Amino acid sequence: MMLQRWLFRWQHQRRLKxxxxxxxxxxxxxxxxxxxxxxVSPLIALDFETTGLNPQQxxxxxxxxxxxDAHHVYPGRSQHLLIRPPKNLPDHSIHxxxxxxxxxxxxxxxxEALDALVEALSGYWPVVHFAPIEQGFLNQALKHCYHHGFxxxxxxxxxxxxxxxxxxxxxxxxxxxxxxRQRFHLPPHPIHHAREDAIATAELLLALLATEPxxxxxxxxxxxxx
Numbered sequence: 001m002m003l004q005r006w007l008f009r010w011q012h013q014r015r016l017k018x019x020x021x022x023x024x025x026x027x028x029x030x031x032x033x034x035x036x037x038x039x040v041s042p043l044i045a046l047d048f049e050t051t052g053l054n055p056q057q058x059x060x061x062x063x064x065x066x067x068x069d070a071h072h073v074y075p076g077r078s079q080h081l082l083i084r085p086p087k088n089l090p091d092h093s094i095h096x097x098x099x100x101x102x103x104x105x106x107x108x109x110x111x112e113a114l115d116a117l118v119e120a121l122s123g124y125w126p127v128v129h130f131a132p133i134e135q136g137f138l139n140q141a142l143k144h145c146y147h148h149g150f151x152x153x154x155x156x157x158x159x160x161x162x163x164x165x166x167x168x169x170x171x172x173x174x175x176x177x178x179x180x181r182q183r184f185h186l187p188p189h190p191i192h193h194a195r196e197d198a199i200a201t202a203e204l205l206l207a208l209l210a211t212e213p214x215x216x217x218x219x220x221x222x223x224x225x226x
Contacts, residue, residue, distance in 0.1 A: 004226040005034055008153060015150055023118045024146045030123040031152075034221030038209075039070045041220045043155065044124040045202035046117075047194045048137050051085075051093040055136040059085045061097055061104065063113055064194030065120055066202055068127065070209060070216050073202040080195035081116060082107030097192045111145040121152075129177045129201045131156040131225040153224040157204045160223065164212055180204055184211065 012028060019025040032041055046065045052058035066078035082099070084107040094104065107113075117138075128134040131154045143149040161180050173179060177200055178191065184207035189200040209215055215223060 001222060005221050008226050009034070011151075015148065019148060022146065023115060024142060024148055024150065027118050027122045028150065032123065032125055032220075034224075035219045037217050038155075038220045038223060039216040041070075042124045043068050043070075043127050043202075043205075044121060045073075045127040045198040045205070046121075046134055046154075047128065047197035047201060048134055049097045049099075049192060049194045049197075050133070050137060051089060053133065055140040058137075059083075059089070060110060060113070060137055060141065061085065061094060061099060062107075062194040063117055064196070064198040065117070066195065066198045067124070068202040068205070071206070073199060073206065075199055078195055078199065079116070079120065080193075081113045083110055083113045084108065086110075110141060114141050114145045125220060125224070126152060126154040127201060127205050128154045128156055129197070129204070130158045135225075151226070153221075153226045155205070155220070155223060156225040157201055157208060159225050160205070160208050160215075164208060177201065177204065181207075184208070 012031065016025065016028050019028070044065050044067050048060055049062040050058050050060055060083050062080065062082050064080045067074045082104055084104055094101070126134065135151055135154060139149040139151055158175050161175055177197065178188065181189065181200060181204055184204065186203055186207055190196040
């Protein structure tokens with residue numbers, strides 16, 4: 001973990017020196033401190049809906065986010081953006097998300113959505129459920145729109161739940177967002193909707209912190225997924 005934090009700091013400073021002024025440099029310049037306690041760290045829960053799991057060949061369809069802190073979720077400070085895909089997609093790729101071709105064609109471009117997301121993210125740590133998806137697709141979008149990628153550390157509720165439940169064996173499906181919400185006595189939520197999944201993830205984080213309150217005082221850098 002210490003090596004991961006050191007490597008992140010090195011990559012962060014190196015990339016800052018390489019970048020010209022622009023949205024990505026602003027994002028990296030405003031990354032919060034790693035040594036601040038989680039309790040005072042600024043947080044934004046984030047969810048991506050995609051056509052698949054491979055950032056190299058699949059597409060972002062929507063992005064949702066909501067702001068929170070270590071005690072409260074703020075649904076009034078949330079956003080949901082549909083993204084117009086670069087080509088027509090087969091029905092099965094989008095219908096699982098409850099979307100239609102007509103809705104997506106009225107969405108914004110990937111780079112327009114990324115501009116809004118980067119502005120929202122600046123100064124906050126992302127909270128996600130299963131970080132490799134958001135990290136991979138965000139990195140790919142940064143490369144596409146800004147010509148530079150960056151693997152942003154994220155607070156991953158799936159990883160935190162595994163830490164909390166590590167003393168007993170659990171099947172993989174036990175760590176799905178809906179299953180964990182049920183385990184921690186949270187109500188069902190609408191699935192495959194980026195904003196609702198972001199809110200559901202934020203609520204799960206608060207439930208995890210209520211179960212393990214000592215995490216609030218830990219440096220957030222010890223809890224992030226790099």
